[in-house]
Amino acid sequence: MKKIINEPGTVVAESLRGLAVAHADLLRVVDDPAQVLRVDAPVAGKVAVVSGGGSGHEPLHGGFVGPGMLDAACPGAVFTSPTPDQVHAAVTAVHGGAGVLLLVKNYTGDVLNFETAAELAAADGIDVRTVVIDDDVAVQDSTWTAGRRGVGGTVLLEKIVGAAAESGADLDTCERLARAVVADVRSMGMALSAPTVPHVGTPSFELAADEMEVGIGIHGEPGRARTPLLPADALVASLLDPILADLPFAEGDDVLLFTNSMGGTPLLELYLAHGIAEDVLAARGIEVKRRLVGPYVTSLEMQGMSLTLLRLSEEMLSYWDAPVHTAALRWGR
Amino acid sequence: MKKIINEPGTVVAESLRGLAVAHADLLRVVDDPAQVLRVDAPVAGKVAVVSGGGSGHEPLHGGFVGPGMLDAACPGAVFTSPTPDQVHAAVTAVHGGAGVLLLVKNYTGDVLNFETAAELAAADGIDVRTVVIDDDVAVQDSTWTAGRRGVGGTVLLEKIVGAAAESGADLDTCERLARAVVADVRSMGMALSAPTVPHVGTPSFELAADEMEVGIGIHGEPGRARTPLLPADALVASLLDPILADLPFAEGDDVLLFTNSMGGTPLLELYLAHGIAEDVLAARGIEVKRRLVGPYVTSLEMQGMSLTLLRLSEEMLSYWDAPVHTAALRWGR
Numbered sequence: 001m002k003k004i005i006n007e008p009g010t011v012v013a014e015s016l017r018g019l020a021v022a023h024a025d026l027l028r029v030v031d032d033p034a035q036v037l038r039v040d041a042p043v044a045g046k047v048a049v050v051s052g053g054g055s056g057h058e059p060l061h062g063g064f065v066g067p068g069m070l071d072a073a074c075p076g077a078v079f080t081s082p083t084p085d086q087v088h089a090a091v092t093a094v095h096g097g098a099g100v101l102l103l104v105k106n107y108t109g110d111v112l113n114f115e116t117a118a119e120l121a122a123a124d125g126i127d128v129r130t131v132v133i134d135d136d137v138a139v140q141d142s143t144w145t146a147g148r149r150g151v152g153g154t155v156l157l158e159k160i161v162g163a164a165a166e167s168g169a170d171l172d173t174c175e176r177l178a179r180a181v182v183a184d185v186r187s188m189g190m191a192l193s194a195p196t197v198p199h200v201g202t203p204s205f206e207l208a209a210d211e212m213e214v215g216i217g218i219h220g221e222p223g224r225a226r227t228p229l230l231p232a233d234a235l236v237a238s239l240l241d242p243i244l245a246d247l248p249f250a251e252g253d254d255v256l257l258f259t260n261s262m263g264g265t266p267l268l269e270l271y272l273a274h275g276i277a278e279d280v281l282a283a284r285g286i287e288v289k290r291r292l293v294g295p296y297v298t299s300l301e302m303q304g305m306s307l308t309l310l311r312l313s314e315e316m317l318s319y320w321d322a323p324v325h326t327a328a329l330r331w332g333r
Numbered sequence: 334m335k336k337i338i339n340e341p342g343t344v345v346a347e348s349l350r351g352l353a354v355a356h357a358d359l360l361r362v363v364d365d366p367a368q369v370l371r372v373d374a375p376v377a378g379k380v381a382v383v384s385g386g387g388s389g390h391e392p393l394h395g396g397f398v399g400p401g402m403l404d405a406a407c408p409g410a411v412f413t414s415p416t417p418d419q420v421h422a423a424v425t426a427v428h429g430g431a432g433v434l435l436l437v438k439n440y441t442g443d444v445l446n447f448e449t450a451a452e453l454a455a456a457d458g459i460d461v462r463t464v465v466i467d468d469d470v471a472v473q474d475s476t477w478t479a480g481r482r483g484v485g486g487t488v489l490l491e492k493i494v495g496a497a498a499e500s501g502a503d504l505d506t507c508e509r510l511a512r513a514v515v516a517d518v519r520s521m522g523m524a525l526s527a528p529t530v531p532h533v534g535t536p537s538f539e540l541a542a543d544e545m546e547v548g549i550g551i552h553g554e555p556g557r558a559r560t561p562l563l564p565a566d567a568l569v570a571s572l573l574d575p576i577l578a579d580l581p582f583a584e585g586d587d588v589l590l591f592t593n594s595m596g597g598t599p600l601l602e603l604y605l606a607h608g609i610a611e612d613v614l615a616a617r618g619i620e621v622k623r624r625l626v627g628p629y630v631t632s633l634e635m636q637g638m639s640l641t642l643l644r645l646s647e648e649m650l651s652y653w654d655a656p657v658h659t660a661a662l663r664w665g666r
Contacts, residue, residue, distance in 0.1 A: 002525040002542070004602040004638060006564045014565075015601050018608030022592075022626045058600035078601075192335040209335070231339045232347075259355075264597045266633050267391035268348045268411075269337040275351030293355045293660075295628070300599050303634060305337060327626075331663050 001201045008198035012055045012077055019062055023327045026066040033086035035093065036062040036073040042096035047165040047174045048072070050090055051103040051158055053110055054079040056195070056300045057218055060154065063328030069162035070326075071096075078197050078300075079219045081109030087117030091126060099127035099171035101178060103157055105150025106134035127171060131178040133157050135187045135308065137246040138215030138223050149217050152260045152308035153185035155296045156320075159329065163322035181316065186243045189306030190223070190235065191216040191262060195299045214238055218262070218299045232269075236276040239307045244284065249309060251285035256320065258291070258308035263298035265305050270294070273305055290320055296328065334534045341531040345388045345410055352395055356660045359399040366419035368426065369395040369406040375429035380498040380507045381405070383423055384436040384491055386443055387412040389528070390551055393487060393630045396661030402495035403659075404429075411530050411633075412552045414442030420450030424459060432460035432504035434511060436490055438483025439467035460504060464511040466490055468520045468641065470579040471548030471556050482550050485593045485641035486518035488629045489653075492662065496652035514649065519576045522639030523556070523568065524549040524595060528632045547571055551595070551632045551639075565602075569609040572640045577617065582642060584618035589653065591624070591641035596631035598638050603627070606638055623653055629661065 005011050016036065020029035028039050042048065051061045052074025061073035072090035074082035091100050100121065104114045111132060118128045134145075135153030142149055161178045169177070191213045194203035204220035207213060212230070215223025230238065249255065259274040261267070274293050281288055289312055297306070310316070323332030338344050349369065353362035361372050375381065384394045385407025394406035405423040407415035424433050433454065437447045444465060451461045467478075468486030475482055494511045502510070524546045527536035537553035540546060545563070548556025563571060582588065592607040594600070607626050614621055622645055630639070643649070656665030 002545075002562065002636060004525070004565050004568060004598060004606050006566055006605075011601065011605060014608060015605040018604035018606070018611070018626075020608075021611045022604065022607055022624050056599075056601060058604070063600070192337070212335075229335065232337050233339055235337060263599050264634050264636075265337060266389075266596050266631060267396070268344065268389060268633065271351035271355065271391070272339075272344060272348040273337050273351070274355055275347060275353075278351070278354045291355050293351075295600075298599060300601065301597050301636060303335060303597075325664075331658075 035090040041094040048094040059328030066326035068324035084116035088120040091121045102130040143221040152187040160319040163319035184311040187308040191304030193303040195302040256290040256310040261295035262302040262304035264303035368423040374427040381427040392661030399659035401657035417449035421453040424454045435463040476554040485520040493652040496655035517644040520641040524637030526636040528635040589623040589643040594628035595635040595637035597636035
């Protein structure tokens with residue numbers, strides 16, 4: 001297994017230690033149970049926004065902790081849900097008196113464990129709401145999911161809702177906005193290669209030299225089809241077509257286009273794909289008002305990409321443009 | 334060859350088109366010869382800072398075009414120097430009347446072509462200075478270099494000198510500062526896998542399943558040694574020790590530590606390595622005042638990392654902290 005690690009059992013804890021020392025101005029890491037907390041949390045009177053999930057998708061979620069985005073992230077083991085006590089501890093640590101919003105990717109373990117944590121926090125008297133994101137149009141159910149998976153749209157959700165909370169919006173408003181984002185965001189991904197989970201030591205699946213997996217999940221879960229590797233023009237269309245048809249997106253819509261690397265796909269290829277997606281949308285009369293291009297929701301070193309499209313309201317647009325200061329996303333300050 | 338491309342011959346041009354549409358607020362791309370220009374260039378009265386080099390190292394250099402960093406980047410074909418006319422065209426386009434500083438990585442083709450461009454621009458009456466960066470301590474000469482290679486330190490050089498130019502520093506000051514950065518920055522990298530150049534179609538070299546290449550260059554050039562894959566603690570030490578010994582860095586030094594992914598190494602591993610490097614430096618009494626962690630000088634999808642250490646003066650520190658707004662680095666605005 002070719003990885004820069006000491007041993008599989010300590011990868012997440014050692015990585016979090018590096019994150020903490022690299023970004024001590026933004027966040028602090030608490031051990032046992034592991035939590036990444038905004039350095040100035042709890043922020044009195046502000047709705048706290050908390051997310052989390054399995055590790056291996058960095059910068060999601062710890063890289064998005066900071067002013068204008070998340071108050072806390074709960075990192076599980078690689079590709080493994082965080083535990084209820086992890087989430088409960090994070091909620092308790094960042095609750096500033098205005099309630100807590102949990103943003104949860106739709107995987108069975110995550111949904112269950114965040115729900116248990118929410119019950120524990122409610123018993124403490126904290127007003128906790130949960131919004132589940134399930135933006136992946138590729139498959140209805142999958143290995144680790146009842147219903148659709150939560151993927152790239154999570155970054156947009158965390159940014160927009162995080163900005164609302166930062167601006168002083170109350171818990172009802174943050175929850176309503178989160179549900180609006182979930183309703184209007186769609187994603188689909190593909191892979192050229194498999195990730196290797198450290199404690200497994202071998203690639204999660206095998207693809208022939210001329211194959212790709214279309215509709216893959218961020219843990220390498222099977223997608224819609226294993227097909228011959230397509231040229232970029234056709235490949236991008238194969239991701240965008242089902243996204244556009246699903247909502248559906250229509251001529252005249254204003255959108256945010258997020259072109260995401262699964263980790264191992266370099267920016268040279270990612271910007272190439274992004275340009276093609278812009279062309280497809282322009283030809284459909286859909287205006288790309290904002291874009292995000294880069295590796296933000298990854299699957300370790302997996303080569304591949306995903307596209308995410310969010311139909312932007314004026315409210316979402318203003319929160320997208322609001323200042324943010326995190327390890328992975330920053331502007332406006 | 335597993336890549337998201339249409340055909341090898343159009344990769345760079347298509348990727349630049351995507352870059353341009355994604356970041357139209359920051360930059361514009363001129364074709365034939367290819368140049369990435371700051372959108373508001375030329376900025377009257379400001380020293381223009383220009384760099385460039387082969388493509389395949391993204392976000393270097395086009396991702397660093399914008400206020401507070403580069404005025405222009407000249408992207409060559411993949412792992413191929415830009416041509417003199419490319420650099421000359423860029424210098425002409427961004428010259429704002431206060432002279433132009435060329436920042437050149439030390440590879441034979443780059444040095445030659447930037448030098449020819451500088452002569453052409455000088456003949457036009459433009460005051461052009463050139464500073465060559467050669468921060469890689471791994472090897473003295475290499476496949477494409479007489480002398481040491483220019484690698485990770487390039488990002489720090491472009492940020493610090495770009496900030497000085499933005500603040501109104503004159504050409505003499507920018508040149509002096511650039512030479513000071515080059516004098517005090519050192520890097521070394523390693524790889525776990527090889528990149529595949531699109532027009533070649535096969536990996537640049539082969540490494541056995543239990544091997545790594547220590548001291549590798551950013552084009553996959555051979556390094557110091559092919560060794561068994563080490564645990565992260567020993568691996569980081571094998572990069573840091575020669576860096577520390579070279580300048581040499583000493584107890585009491587203030588430094589910037591840059592932990593760079595070669596492309597295919599995920600953030601989970603990169604932060605882990607960064608934490609180890611911080612420990613090594615702390616144990617030596619060297620204070621890490623600033624850090625940068627991420628994939629900033631890559632070699633396509635190559636797995637691996639590099640470490641860069643810059644001995645920070647107060648002047649460098651203040652320019653490092655100054656606002657920057659580019660596709661790949663942004664803060665303070």
